[in-house]
Amino acid sequence: MILEVIKAEYVAEYKIKVWFNNGETKITDLKSTIWNDRRKIFEPLRNIEFFKSFNLQLDTVCWQNGLDLAPEFLYELDRTPEYSLI
Numbered sequence: 628m629i630l631e632v633i634k635a636e637y638v639a640e641y642k643i644k645v646w647f648n649n650g651e652t653k654i655t656d657l658k659s660t661i662w663n664d665r666r667k668i669f670e671p672l673r674n675i676e677f678f679k680s681f682n683l684q685l686d687t688v689c690w691q692n693g694l695d696l697a698p699e700f701l702y703e704l705d706r707t708p709e710y711s712l713i
Contacts, residue, residue, distance in 0.1 A: 630648065630649060631687070632646070632683060632686055632687045632688055632698050632701065633646050633686075634646040634683070638654060640675070641658035641678060642654055642655065642656045643657065643681070647698065647702060651702075655701045655704045657678075657696075657704070661673055661678070672694070677691075677692075686698060
């Protein structure tokens with residue numbers, strides 16, 4: 628099965644709750660990726676308002692500056708138990 632994002636919503640800080648077509652839901656914390664990746668495409672996402680403006684395209688999470696993250700990356704990045712979000 629090809630992994631796809633079917634829904635995503637902003638949670639807090641740099642965390643997004645992601646629903647996948649395999650029936651799983653995960654919380655992905657992108658803070659480390661955004662602040663440690665030196666590529667210019669990540670710079671706008673450091674502004675939390677810009678980060679929150681993501682949408683779904685091509686079966687994954689995308690931003691207006693052209694950045695999209697592979698569903699497999701989002702799936703594997705999950706390291707945050709849902710109960711620890713607040």
